[in-house]
Amino acid sequence: MIDLIIEKIEKMEKKHQKKETVRSSVVLKVYRANRRARESAHYDSIEVPVERWTTVLDALLYAKAYKDSSIGIRYSCRMASCGSCGMKINGIPRLACYTKVSELEGSTITVEPLTNFPHMRDLVTDFSQFFAHHRDVQPYIQNEEADIKDKAKLSEFMQTPEDLDKFLQFSYCIKCGLCYSACPTVATDTKFPGPQALSQAYRYFIDNRDAGGKERINIVDDRHGIWRCHFAGSCSSVCPKGVDPALGIQLLRGHLLGFSKNEKKVADLQERLKKD
């Protein structure tokens, strides 16, 4: 039995190795533009040495440290937790710190700023509109029963594992903006909240500790709201944390159309019946 498992693991490793291409160096084709300095957009090609474990962010930081210190780039944690280093790598929105050079095809890697965001400089984009959409859906628990000023009233909001499962995957969102960049609706409709905000609306809507569902629904049930999603699914395919925003949007639509049973209402009714 153990031999079989080891054999399987070895096979999987071999498969994985085939996908990786070991190179000693790559050429980074970096998008450069600075509107304030009236610099026109162009690409700079910079050759950087790489190892098997080098990420695109490592390669960019090497280029910034040893080749051209003026490259504009935003990053922080280097471990796919902060969501700062989102950029288009070979045309696909990805986190630079989470993309290994060896996983990419070709010896030239094109890095560009995220689309659907106002451009600032080089690889840096403005997230103000994205965060405004996120704020608009009220991404926090609203519960009148919780009086945070009165410590005596503070108590735990008990949840079962089943309750948690309903929203857990959506709470892994790191607000990196990759889904927003990949969304075809956002590209044409700037008022559309985008997959991130809509999936967060669902995340709090379905949380049984939250009582602000109605208000949140009123916000997303708008001309430019949840119904403008074309269900392209590109948001889910680019998410580096495995969140499925398209699923969240469809589930929330189901609730709006009355297809999904409102478990909160059912729970309320059951509680009332118990009290009676």
Add this chain to the structure above:
Amino acid sequence: MAMLRESQIMKIHYITGIAALFVVAAHILMRLIMPYNLSLEYDNVIANYHNMPYVVLLESILVLIAIHGFNGLRIILLELRQSKAWEDGVTVLTIVAMMAVIAYGTRTIIVANGLGFE
């Protein structure tokens, strides 16, 4: 401006879309009860308009497709620009166009049927 919530409009959109599939299928099947070219001859077409269940079917196709189609057009136009004036203008225009198409189509059905003209 908004008399209906977007979710209510979309419910109507989906229901009319699904219902249109059935009535259009029935309409196409009616062409198959005789050779296709015969079914489109003048006398047969007029006979169709005098058949009351068929008239109801035609009117329902007209209403369902007009509602579904013009709402679809409204959605497409809404995504082109984002301003209150544009959104309200598009909504009013599509409603007026939808009503005009339904009115003209209904008139055609009434005239062909001969209702009120015989």
